[in-house]
Amino acid sequence: MNEPPPAAGTTAEVVERYPYHACPYARALADRCPQFRIQVDPDPRELEEEDGMEADPFGEESDAAGCYGLKQRFADRVLVMTSDSCFMNCRHCTRKGLLGNAEVVRSDEELSACIDYVKERPAVRDVLLSGGDPLVLPDDEVMRFVRAFGDLEQVDVVRVCTRAPCANPLRVTRDLSQRLGRCGKVWVNTQFNCAAELTPDAVEACLNLVRAGIPVSCQTVLLAGVNDSAEAMLELFRALQRARVRPYYVFQCDPVAGMPHLRVPLERALEIERACAEGIGGLGMPRFVADVPGSTRKVPLCEL
Numbered sequence: 250m251n252e253p254p255p256a257a258g259t260t261a262e263v264v265e266r267y268p269y270h271a272c273p274y275a276r277a278l279a280d281r282c283p284q285f286r287i288q289v290d291p292d293p294r295e296l297e298e299e300d301g302m303e304a305d306p307f308g309e310e311s312d313a314a315g316c317y318g319l320k321q322r323f324a325d326r327v328l329v330m331t332s333d334s335c336f337m338n339c340r341h342c343t344r345k346g347l348l349g350n351a352e353v354v355r356s357d358e359e360l361s362a363c364i365d366y367v368k369e370r371p372a373v374r375d376v377l378l379s380g381g382d383p384l385v386l387p388d389d390e391v392m393r394f395v396r397a398f399g400d401l402e403q404v405d406v407v408r409v410c411t412r413a414p415c416a417n418p419l420r421v422t423r424d425l426s427q428r429l430g431r432c433g434k435v436w437v438n439t440q441f442n443c444a445a446e447l448t449p450d451a452v453e454a455c456l457n458l459v460r461a462g463i464p465v466s467c468q469t470v471l472l473a474g475v476n477d478s479a480e481a482m483l484e485l486f487r488a489l490q491r492a493r494v495r496p497y498y499v500f501q502c503d504p505v506a507g508m509p510h511l512r513v514p515l516e517r518a519l520e521i522e523r524a525c526a527e528g529i530g531g532l533g534m535p536r537f538v539a540d541v542p543g544s545t546r547k548v549p550l551c552e553l
């Protein structure tokens with residue numbers, strides 16, 4: 250793990266509560282891109298108290314499914330925790346207080362139990378490989394998860410949820426992309442939050458996946474100081490389309506403790522959404538939504 254960057258004040262306290270980590274690529278990008286630096290560097294405001302915010306509003310730490318390392322909030326989907334680390338610890342991460350302590354599926358027995366769980370529920374057709382970031386694992390380990398679920402007839406989609414194309418794009422090699430593509434069911438969900446993150450290496454990572462026949466979608470998080478203007482968002486959506494990545498969702502920050510300085514007020518978010526809809530065609534326009542605890546769907550911002 251890298252040393253925290255030097256910063257004034259209470260940064261050491263912040264890092265104690267919400268750890269800092271950035272792989273060399275992410276650190277270098279943060280050092281030259283102020284919008285990316287906001288997502289990487291600890292900020293003393295993370296320790297400010299905020300009404301209504303919780304460490305785990307979606308109950309991700311709970312064992313409600315009764316299957317180690319597997320979470321289920323929706324009838325047709327399950328999430329499998331494949332790792333408890335990432336290429337960087339995003340300061341806006343929903344799991345920022347949970348990463349490092351998460352239940353992670355490692356043994357063959359744990360993986361078999363997850364497969365049995367899915368088989369016992371024929372409605373499940375979409376398996377999310379998440380964590381942490383599955384691509385911190387070696388290729389063979391990634392493929393072990395992909396094959397285990399991709400081989401199930403009832404499963405139509407194996408979603409690899411990874412920020413690697415943005416935070417460590419050289420990890421997305423042509424070889425790994427082709428292995429993932431051969432499964433025939435893999436979709437990649439990634440996260441880019443500003444156009445500057447689409448470096449030549451990042452674009453190449455996305456194109457490796459696309460050329461391997463994998464649909465790639467982007468889930469952006471609306472973040473103050475990063476992308477809280479229609480101009481910044483439109484620049485991002487256009488850059489994503491050039492990289493053949495579908496802008497899929499823009500999320501309002503989750504109601505998670507530790508990110509008060511990154512939240513964008515709802516009124517402002519709606520203004521940005523309206524302006525974006527006038528600035529780009531439907532293929533480039535993602536849905537602006539919020540994940541609401543207890544809801545069985547992503548809620549459009551206009552319904553909040």
Ligand code: SF4
Pocket residue numbers: 334335336337338339341342343344380381382411412
């Ligand atoms: S890559 Fe995703 S899971 Fe990992 S810290 Fe960032 S937002 Fe959280």
